[in-house]
Structure formats: structure tokens, C-alpha cells
Amino acid sequence: MDFKLTEQQEMIRDMVREFAEAEIKPLAKEVDEKHMFPVETVKKMQEMGLFGLAYPEEYGGSGAGQVAYMLAVEEIAKVCGTTSVILSASESLASWPIYKFGTEEQKQKWLVPQCKGEKLGAFALTEPAAGTDAAMQKSRAVLSEDGTYYTVNGSKIFITNAEYADYFIIFVMTNPELGTKGITAFVIDKDIEGLTISKPCNKMGICGSSTCELYFDNMKVPVENRLGAEGKGFGIAMMTLDGGRIGIAAQATGIALGAIEETVKYVNERVQFGKPLSKFQNTQFTLADMQTRADAAHLLMLRAAWAEEAGVPYTQFAARAKLFAAETASYVTNRAVQLFGGYGYTKDFPVERMMRDAKITEIYEGTSEVQRMVISGSVLAGKG
Amino acid sequence: MKILVFVKQVPDTDDVALDPKTGNLKREGVQSMLNPNDANAVECALQLKEKFGGTVCAISMGPPQASRTLKTVLGMGCDEAYLLSDRAFGGADTLATSYTLSKAAEKIGDYDLLLCGRLATDGDTAQTGPALAAWLGLPQITLASSLAVEDGWVICDRKLGDMRQRVKAKLPAVVTVTGDLNKPRYATAMGLMKAGKKPFFTWDAAAMEADTSKTGMPGSPSSTKGVFEPEKRTTDTKYLSGEMVDIVKELVDSLEAEHLL
Numbered sequence: 001m002d003f004k005l006t007e008q009q010e011m012i013r014d015m016v017r018e019f020a021e022a023e024i025k026p027l028a029k030e031v032d033e034k035h036m037f038p039v040e041t042v043k044k045m046q047e048m049g050l051f052g053l054a055y056p057e058e059y060g061g062s063g064a065g066q067v068a069y070m071l072a073v074e075e076i077a078k079v080c081g082t083t084s085v086i087l088s089a090s091e092s093l094a095s096w097p098i099y100k101f102g103t104e105e106q107k108q109k110w111l112v113p114q115c116k117g118e119k120l121g122a123f124a125l126t127e128p129a130a131g132t133d134a135a136m137q138k139s140r141a142v143l144s145e146d147g148t149y150y151t152v153n154g155s156k157i158f159i160t161n162a163e164y165a166d167y168f169i170i171f172v173m174t175n176p177e178l179g180t181k182g183i184t185a186f187v188i189d190k191d192i193e194g195l196t197i198s199k200p201c202n203k204m205g206i207c208g209s210s211t212c213e214l215y216f217d218n219m220k221v222p223v224e225n226r227l228g229a230e231g232k233g234f235g236i237a238m239m240t241l242d243g244g245r246i247g248i249a250a251q252a253t254g255i256a257l258g259a260i261e262e263t264v265k266y267v268n269e270r271v272q273f274g275k276p277l278s279k280f281q282n283t284q285f286t287l288a289d290m291q292t293r294a295d296a297a298h299l300l301m302l303r304a305a306w307a308e309e310a311g312v313p314y315t316q317f318a319a320r321a322k323l324f325a326a327e328t329a330s331y332v333t334n335r336a337v338q339l340f341g342g343y344g345y346t347k348d349f350p351v352e353r354m355m356r357d358a359k360i361t362e363i364y365e366g367t368s369e370v371q372r373m374v375i376s377g378s379v380l381a382g383k384g
Numbered sequence: 385m386k387i388l389v390f391v392k393q394v395p396d397t398d399d400v401a402l403d404p405k406t407g408n409l410k411r412e413g414v415q416s417m418l419n420p421n422d423a424n425a426v427e428c429a430l431q432l433k434e435k436f437g438g439t440v441c442a443i444s445m446g447p448p449q450a451s452r453t454l455k456t457v458l459g460m461g462c463d464e465a466y467l468l469s470d471r472a473f474g475g476a477d478t479l480a481t482s483y484t485l486s487k488a489a490e491k492i493g494d495y496d497l498l499l500c501g502r503l504a505t506d507g508d509t510a511q512t513g514p515a516l517a518a519w520l521g522l523p524q525i526t527l528a529s530s531l532a533v534e535d536g537w538v539i540c541d542r543k544l545g546d547m548r549q550r551v552k553a554k555l556p557a558v559v560t561v562t563g564d565l566n567k568p569r570y571a572t573a574m575g576l577m578k579a580g581k582k583p584f585f586t587w588d589a590a591a592m593e594a595d596t597s598k599t600g601m602p603g604s605p606s607s608t609k610g611v612f613e614p615e616k617r618t619t620d621t622k623y624l625s626g627e628m629v630d631i632v633k634e635l636v637d638s639l640e641a642e643h644l645l
Binding site: 048063 | 452455572
């Protein structure tokens with residue numbers, strides 16, 4: 001048993017920490033207030049190779065692995081929830097299914113440029129009437145008579161990175177009678193005819209992440225853009241989300257750790273009743289709980305990342321990490337605002353933003369309720 | 385073109401505290417970083433390499449953990465790293481440090497340009513670069529805020545307060561650079577993953593044929609007598625209110641009373 005990171009993992013974490021402090025933190029307030037997608041920051045992250053951390057060199061990555069990648073997401077989330085999810089959505093959700101299920105041609109076309117930082121990806125599963133009940137897909141794809149393309153109609157909602165994505169992974173019903181077994185995955189380029197991207201939704205948190213609706217109007221998708229076989233889309237989506245959840249666990253842990261950093265600074269400076277807040281036992285005990293939970297979330301997240309990297313089944317590890325980290329992020333940021341008092345409720349301090357950003361981690365890529373379904377299913381089956 | 389760039393691992397600038405009892409720097413739990421001006425020197429070296437081709441060798445004197453700083457600059461794009469590490473180098477002042485660095489430069493040899501940061505944030509002396517030039521008998525330019533290499537010369541702007549001085553020196557030369565020179569790049573993920581495979585040498589005094597009477601404590605004529613935090617000045621804030629004319633009069637009277645006018 002060894003909890004020590006490798007030297008390379010530490011160096012990548014430190015590099016990202018330095019970058020996040022210098023380049024991302026100063027913009028976080030503006031990104032939030034102006035609902036601004038941080039285009040320049042993303043470009044710098046792409047140049048540094050952050051979008052290819054999890055993938056091997058042969059596909060344009062650096063081969064640093066899942067653990068290093070998750071440490072990067074966590075470091076970025078410490079200072080900006082928006083920027084961290086842009087990375088996670090592209091590198092996990094929009095890349096892993098191509099890496100795992102794509103043809104060599106598809107990998108060269110989308111995965112390699114994503115890893116090299118030349119293309120940004122997005123993942124489109126949720127529909128207005130198909131959220132947690134993802135099987136209720138209304139989008140339809142019909143194969144042409146000559147078998148060369150599918151005609152796709154329908155829509156998607158809450159799609160992260162949408163306005164800035166170069167390609168999308170979409171999930172569409174090819175055979176509605178078969179339910180989940182009738183869902184098929186495709187990769188489409190942003191400039192495909194028949195694709196319309198809405199204005200971003202007006203969200204509570206992660207305000208700069210460009211969350212939009214997609215509309216498919218007689219969109220002709222070539223057969224070679226199909227990802228995996230017909231009817232395999234639901235499985236691909238679920239397996240992709242297993243990995244994506246580790247990214248969200250890392251994001252949530254980062255938000256919690258960032259809020260603790262801000263709180264420690266504040267309680268050491270803020271004086272009430274003649275002494276800094278840090279001298280009051282209420283502050284000390286609250287911070288102890290905040291840190292302990294964040295630490296536990298960090299370890300659960302690392303276990304899941306390690307498992308994926310080591311080829312060990314990670315569905316359960318990922319679900320537990322995501323559930324605990326998300327609820328930790330909400331708890332910790334809520335306590336942070338409480339310790340800040342009235343100032344914590346203002347936009348002059350970052351903890352109110354962190355509290356809003358934290359909430360989404362309990363919702364997207366499988367709500368906390370879905371994680372509990374996944375986990376209890378395993379527990380009740382006697383698998384622990 | 386072969387460029388030697390000298391780097392130092394220093395405590396994180398934002399995170400420095402003194403032990404109130406001993407006056408020494410508290411190193412426990414303090415993060416280390418690449419000295420900021422040295423990062424400018426590395427960036428400069430890498431840009432020259434991109435323009436002219438060649439090799440960038442990074443050199444650092446320090447304890448074994450300074451290897452982390454060298455690996456970081458390898459991750460930025462340097463080609464080779466040299467860690468000068470020996471108990472005999474401990475406690476060195478700028479004279480002994482620059483001697484040790486000069487021995488490494490001599491052993492590596494064949495250099496065209498030697499780059500240093502203007503100063504290190506821990507010692508704040510700005511002496512090591514100039515002393516290195518002296519040991520090697522090379523021309524030197526300090527405080528460079530721009531740098532160009534043309535026809536065997538290095539041409540720099542020196543930042544001197546609100547004045548700028550343009551000078552040139554025949555290569556090989558030593559140049560110390562300021563933070564105005566450039567914006568250092570970050571290491572890349574790929575660079576850091578490959579850093580471990582680049583040539584990395586650890587040299588002790590014997591490896592460089594260094595005279596140990598000139599290194600470390602024995603080679604250091606200066607020593608630190610004490611380190612202390614300057615007493616914090618207390619300020620007395622006085623708020624003036626009332627009519628403008630009265631405020632101005634009271635202000636002028638107060639300043640005169642303090643002999644400030």
C-alpha cells in the first residue's frame with residue numbers, strides 16, 4: 001500500500017497549480033459574472049497538453065494517465081469550476097468513447113486533435129424529456145436506402161462546451177421499439193448541415209461553460225460517423241459516464257479544497273470580539289469537518305482514477321467518489337459561506353460562486369440519486 | 385549554439401516566514417519553486433534555441449531535492465540538466481557558489497552564452513551571475529530587459545531606472561536577465577513526461593575537479609550575521625472633517641508641525 005504520487009504526477013499537479021493560480025484564478029470572477037467562456041485560457045491549457053493527459057502518445061496524448069489528469073481537474077476546480085468542467089467534458093466524455101469504441105479512422109479524425117489541443121469536444125445525451133431516464137430518447141436517426149448516411153432529427157439539452165466544441169458525440173434512437181437497445185452513438189462535426197446550437201442556458205453556477213441546446217433538423221450523418229454498432233449507444237453512454245464521474249468527483253473535490261483555502265485566509269484575518277475568527281472553536285471544528293470530508297473525497301476520487309488507470313473495474317469506485325465528493329463540495333462551500341458571514345453572501349468574495357458551482361456536481365453526469373441507485377444495486381447484490 | 389542557463393530552487397515567494405527565535409528561514413512545509421528571474425533566463429535560452437538551433441543545458445547547485453527544479457526546466461524544453469550537489473558545497477556565499485558554477489561551465493565547455501536570472505528571491509544579492517563571469521574571465525551584461533544575438537555578439541537593453549542602456553558583448557558572455565525580458569512558458573505535460581528520459585548529470589566536487597577550499601563554507605568570505613524581520617511601523621490615521629478651508633488649514637498645520645513641509 002502506497003499513497004504517494006509518482007514524481008511525474010506531482011510535477012504535473014504542481015505545473016497545473018501554478019498555471020491555475022497565475023492564469024485561471026484572476027479570471028474566475030469575470031468568467032462567472034459575464035457568463036464568459038474562457039477561450040484564451042482553454043487555448044493555453046491545450047498548448048500545455050492538459051487535454052491529452054489521460055491518453056497515450058500514439059493518440060496525441062502525453063500518457064500521464066488518469067491520476068495525473070484528475071489531479072489537473074482538481075487543481076483547476078480549486079480556483080474555477082467552469083474551467084475545470086470544460087476540460088473534463090472534452091477529455092473524458094467526448095474523447096473516451098472514441099478511444100474505446102472508435103475505429104482507427106475516427107480516432108485520427110477526432111481523438112488525436114482533441115488530445116493535441118486542436119479540437120474541443122462535447123457530449124450530448126440528455127434531452128428535454130430524457131434526463132435520468134436516458135432511455136426516453138426522442139431524437140431519431142433513419143438509415144438511407146443506399147445505406148450511406150443517417151437522417152437525424154431531434155434535440156439535446158444542457159450540452160457543456162456546445163458553442164465552442166468542434167465535434168459532438170450524440171446519442172440517437174435508430175430503433176425506438178428496442179428501447180435502450182435501439183440507441184446508437186454518432187460523432188458529428190460542428191459545421192454539419194442541419195445542426196443548430198442555441199444560446200447558452202442561464203445557469204446558477206459554472207456560468208461560463210457554454211451549456212446549450214442542440215437541434216437536429218434533417219441532419220445527414222455519414223455512416224462512417226457512427227460510433228460502435230447500431231444499438232450499442234446506451235452502453236457506450238453509460239460506460240463513458242462511469243469515467244466522466246471521476247472527473248466530476250475531481251471537480252467537486254477541487255471546489256471544496258478551494259473554498260477551504262479561501263476560508264482559512266479569511267478566518268485568520270477577520271476579527272470579531274477582539275480576536276480572529278480562527279481562534280473560535282466553532283471555526284476550528286467546522287474547518288476540521290470541512291477538511292476531513294474534502295480529504296476523504298480526494299482519496300475516493302484517487303482510488304477511482306487509479307482503478308481506471310490500472311484496468312480494475314471502476315464503476316462502483318467512480319459512483320461512490322462522485323456521490324461523496326459532490327455532497328462534500330456542497331457541504332464545504334455552504335459552511336465556507338457561513339464562516340464568512342455577510343461577506344460570504346456577497347460577490348466580493350469567491351465562496352458564494354463556489355457554493356453555486358458546487359451544486360451542479362450533485363446533478364450532472366448522474367445525479368446523487370442515480371449514484372445511490374448504482375451503489376445500492378451493488379450492495380444489495382452482496383458485492384459490497 | 386550552446387547555451388548554459390543557471391537556475392536555482394527557492395522557497396515559494398508568497399510563502400516565506402522567518403522563525404522568530406532563530407531568525408532563520410522556515411523551510412519546513414514551504415513549497416519550493418524555480419526562481420522567477422531564472423524562469424526568464426530559461427525562456428530566453430529556449431527562444432534562442434528555437435531561432436538558432438543548438439543545445440540548452442540547465443545547471444543548478446543545491447541539495448538532491450533541487451533535481452525537481454531541473455526536471456521542471458527540462459519539461460519546459462531544456463535539453464540537459466546538471467545538478468551540482470555535494471556536502472562540500474553547503475553554506476556557500478555568492479563567491480563560492482559562482483566558483484562552483486564556473487567549474488561546471490568549464491567541464492561542460494564549448495559554450496556560447498551563459499544566462500542567469502538577475503537575482504534569486506531568497507538571497508536577493510544579484511552577485512552570482514557577475515561573479516560567475518569573473519571566474520570564467522568572460523564579458524558580462526547585467527539587468528538585461530532585451531536580448532538578441534547577432535554575428536557573434538549579444539546585444540541587450542539594460543534597464544536602469546527610467547533609463548535604458550543598449551550594450552553589446554562578444555560571445556561567449558554572461559548575461560543576467562530581468563523579469564521584463566519575456567513571459568516564461570509553462571512546462572507541458574508531454575515535456576514533463578519526457579523530462580525523465582533526458583540527460584541528467586549529478587556532479588560532486590570531485591567530478592568537476594573543484595578546489596573544495598573555494599566551495600561551500602571554506603570558500604565563503606562572507607557570512608550571515610543575523611536575519612530579522614524589520615519592525616512594523618505603526619501608522620496613526622487622523623480623519624479631518626468640516627469645511628474644506630478648515631481641513632486644508634489643519635492638514636498644512638499638521639504637516640508643518642511634523643516638519644514635513
